[in-house]
Amino acid sequence: MEIPEQFIQIWGTLGTNWGINRTMAQIHALLLIKPFALSTEEIMEQLQVSRGNVNMNVRELIAWGLVYRELKSGDRKEYFSAHKDMWEVAQCIIRERKKREFDPLRKAIQELNAVPLEEDTPETQNYQKVLNELDQLTQQLDKMLDKAGSMDKNGITKKLLQWFI
Amino acid sequence: MEIPEQFIQIWGTLGTNWGINRTMAQIHALLLIKPFALSTEEIMEQLQVSRGNVNMNVRELIAWGLVYRELKSGDRKEYFSAHKDMWEVAQCIIRERKKREFDPLRKAIQELNAVPLEEDTPETQNYQKVLNELDQLTQQLDKMLDKAGSMDKNGITKKLLQWFI
DNA sequence: CCTAACTTTCATTTATTTTTGAAAGTTTTG
């Protein structure tokens, strides 16, 4: 089977729209659909990207917990493979983006919200209201994301079902 | 009160991380914290950006349903204001991004998943499995996002609470 | 129907992000 270009393309576009670089997403897609581990060279060839690019993005994927190194005995090369369970993949992404982006945002909002304002004008009142609501919203989201990122597969399925009862 | 720079900064960074351009996010932040409508000129001055940039991004914000035009009698200028309820803001963003990015993705996955493969090898089997799981996952997410985007405020609060029981 | 007040467009410019690839670094092996 030749690599399903289209799947890799779609995954890459998805990444681009959500602030993840295209090559990283494409490498992930490639490793997802290959049932065996690939070497740097093989990834370079399949996606037509440079060695440095593959190296950086594979390391990033490993840091996200989406990809792992694999060694083949009698071979000095490193091989890379992706975790294939898509629910775990989703959780990995949730956990990682939460940690990197949501948590700092949440903290910043809390801090802004904690600063008492001197004046009391329509402007400050509205500002406080917006910040307050945002604080509540992010607090709820925080709990929800934590739960979603740590539930087991059955748990997720159940929770998702609850949305439609 | 001078504009709370920090809030605008944070909102802008958030946008950047999630594929929304900085100026668009910053204009949104500015209009959120101002209890009254602002003209193009005022936005230009507060954020130090060009007329064209403000025009394009305000229109985009209107298309998202986050901002609305306001006319002041005896004035030919257009003024812009943001919807202030942060729960509605969140829903607006969910609805809009779902429509623009998730729905096409979902459709593409369904289509890829529907194509029967000729061969039957470990490669095709794994490919099918990944696509299948992705199909299920996006199907669940699809329902969830629709629901989340259309529930009223009480509904959301209740649903969010369910995650912690 | 003309002019002033305002809005929109879009070719260029500018800024940001991503990629490249050669050099430096590291590990393994004979």
Place this chain on the structure above:
DNA sequence: CAAAACTTTCAAAAATAAATGAAAGTTAGG
């Protein structure tokens, strides 16, 4: 310990995305 096999780094180049601003377009008022 030398040299081969491989990985990592990073300055420079390329690609992409966003911003500018002057010109074109629109609308309201007289």
